[in-house]
Amino acid sequence: xxxxxxGKTTVIKLxxxxxxxxxxxxxxxxxxxxxxLVRKRIGYLSELPYFSKQHTGRELLEYFGSLHDLNGxxxxxxxxxxxxxxxxxxxxGQRVSGYSKGMLQRIGIGQALLGKPRLLICDExxxxxxxxxxKEMRDIFIDLKKSGTTLFLNTHILDEIERVCDRIGILHExxxxxxxxxxxxxxxxxxxxxxVDVEKGEAAKLSGLPFQESVAHSGGxxxxxxxxxxxxxxxxxxxxxxxxxxxxxxxVEAYFLNAIGAQDHxxxxxxxxxx
Amino acid sequence: MSRIFSVALFTYxxxxxxxxxxxxLVCVAVLCxxxxxxxxxxxxxxxxxxxxxxxxxxxxSGLLVLLxxxxxxxxxxxxxxAIFLHLAKPVTRGEYLLGRIFGFYTVISIVVLGMGLxxxxxxxFVGGGQVPPLFYDCVLFIFLELFVLTxxxxxYQMIATSMVGLFLYSFFTIFLGHCVGEVQWLLAQxxxxxxxxxxxxxxxxxxxxxxxxxxxxxxxxxxxxxPAQWDEVLLYTFAYSFVVFLIGWVNLEKRxxx
Numbered sequence: 001x002x003x004x005x006x007g008k009t010t011v012i013k014l015x016x017x018x019x020x021x022x023x024x025x026x027x028x029x030x031x032x033x034x035x036x037l038v039r040k041r042i043g044y045l046s047e048l049p050y051f052s053k054q055h056t057g058r059e060l061l062e063y064f065g066s067l068h069d070l071n072g073x074x075x076x077x078x079x080x081x082x083x084x085x086x087x088x089x090x091x092x093g094q095r096v097s098g099y100s101k102g103m104l105q106r107i108g109i110g111q112a113l114l115g116k117p118r119l120l121i122c123d124e125x126x127x128x129x130x131x132x133x134x135k136e137m138r139d140i141f142i143d144l145k146k147s148g149t150t151l152f153l154n155t156h157i158l159d160e161i162e163r164v165c166d167r168i169g170i171l172h173e174x175x176x177x178x179x180x181x182x183x184x185x186x187x188x189x190x191x192x193x194x195x196v197d198v199e200k201g202e203a204a205k206l207s208g209l210p211f212q213e214s215v216a217h218s219g220g221x222x223x224x225x226x227x228x229x230x231x232x233x234x235x236x237x238x239x240x241x242x243x244x245x246x247x248x249x250x251x252v253e254a255y256f257l258n259a260i261g262a263q264d265h266x267x268x269x270x271x272x273x274x275x
Numbered sequence: 276m277s278r279i280f281s282v283a284l285f286t287y288x289x290x291x292x293x294x295x296x297x298x299x300l301v302c303v304a305v306l307c308x309x310x311x312x313x314x315x316x317x318x319x320x321x322x323x324x325x326x327x328x329x330x331x332x333x334x335x336s337g338l339l340v341l342l343x344x345x346x347x348x349x350x351x352x353x354x355x356x357a358i359f360l361h362l363a364k365p366v367t368r369g370e371y372l373l374g375r376i377f378g379f380y381t382v383i384s385i386v387v388l389g390m391g392l393x394x395x396x397x398x399x400f401v402g403g404g405q406v407p408p409l410f411y412d413c414v415l416f417i418f419l420e421l422f423v424l425t426x427x428x429x430x431y432q433m434i435a436t437s438m439v440g441l442f443l444y445s446f447f448t449i450f451l452g453h454c455v456g457e458v459q460w461l462l463a464q465x466x467x468x469x470x471x472x473x474x475x476x477x478x479x480x481x482x483x484x485x486x487x488x489x490x491x492x493x494x495x496x497x498x499x500x501x502p503a504q505w506d507e508v509l510l511y512t513f514a515y516s517f518v519v520f521l522i523g524w525v526n527l528e529k530r531x532x533x
Binding site for chain 1: 281288355356359367
């Protein structure tokens with residue numbers, strides 16, 4: 001994860017050897033990317049992949065498969081398998097020029113899977129997809145994960161991270177700020193904003209909460225997680241009926257903002273003050 | 276080897292299915308139209324006109340298809356970054372470049388061959404004459420010339436940082452390559468030392484397209500292409516292409532894709 005310009009795509013290009021490091025060495029799958037064996041075990045999907053429009057989906061996959069030294073029946077079998085995997089079997093005979101963005105992205109994933117990669121690197125794989133395409137892609141990722149492929153995703157989409165990833169790395173201004181397992185983040189005490197909803201007609205009980213981190217609205221109060229327990233205790237003491245407590249942002253988002261030091265700029269706290 | 280073949284096949288399909296081949300059809304139409312027109316206007320030299328027009332048409336259609344293919348595929352390869360997916364595969368950059376060269380050359384050969392058949396058709400069926408034996412040597416020389424220019428063009432494509440740059444490099448290489456005779460003539464004149472050095476650099480760096488030019492001498496009865504000349508032309512073709520390919524390969528290896 002990282003903001004635009006943080007260096008995420010640069011990292012991917014460095015791993016793949018499309019860019020050369022100005023200092024240091026990159027080791028991937030216990031080797032160097034210049035080794036053919038290492039390249040064979042890596043799959044790559046670029047952001048908005050461009051394919052020659054004159055080819056059909058099947059021809060593209062056959063071509064990319066042949067670069068993995070597949071040929072004859074083995075190539076055909078693997079292409080069929082991959083087309084099935086990315087749900088493109090029925091449209092594989094069509095020219096790429098007639099494909100939607102989602103189909104192109106699926107063919108993109110397909111070409112990356114041909115060599116049965118141990119590591120699949122995807123740069124913004126959800127970019128430009130509609131909700132259906134997004135879900136399809138996410139399902140493919142989850143299937144791949146189950147099959148034991150390591151996914152390296154560069155993405156802005158927090159939902160995708162929470163559902164697919166086991167571990168996140170936060171890149172900021174070219175520096176890897178943090179890496180952490182998702183499970184740890186979900187258990188962490190990073191402050192998240194909450195919405196506390198009270199019974200209709202009890203809005204008056206929300207006024208005068210003694211926390212700078214709270215903003216009262218009609219029917220509820222927006223607070224940070226730091227004062228959640230205290231707020232609930234206070235509302236209980238005022239005999240307010242709390243209907244619901246909902247997080248307003250994800251833990252991953254909060255963790256990310258915290259890691260890059262952007263939380264103060266983006267939170268309502270600094271701007272609104274005491275309610 | 277199979278990876279080179281795969282890249283070549285992919286490139287061939289990409290080009291042959293593109294609309295670039297309309298250029299070839301336009302060339303054929305222009306050639307036939309001009310041949311028809313000139314055959315009406317001229318007296319007694321119809322076959323020579325067909326032959327001259329045909330050979331020039333073969334060369335120009337090959338060059339046009341090469342230039343346009345280079346420019347169009349540059350947009351997809353470099354600007355739209357299609358090359359990223361290819362180079363991330365277990366294929367070396369040298370194999371990739373070689374595959375592209377063979378793919379391009381196959382398409383250009385088909386264009387030239389097709390044009391050649393049209394010319395033979397014009398000479399035999401419209402002109403009612405016979406194709407002179409030197410015609411075939413001449414066509415083979417055009418094939419060799421286009422091979423050299425394909426290698427040069429694709430090397431430029433891998434080095435160029437813009438489509439305009441690529442077009443200008445390629446166009447002037449082709450143009451100046453055909454002016455090597457004039458450069459040699461200038462070198463023999465009484466000119467300044469600095470200009471001579473510059474001309475010599477041009478002479479040795481640019482492909483000498485005059486080596487392949489037999490068109491002007493096709494009706495010269497004394498003209499015979501012996502094995503020694505063939506050896507010389509073949510050696511020049513492959514040595515020049517090999518050196519240019521090496522330069523392209525080294526550059527592609529060093530190139531960073533931002």
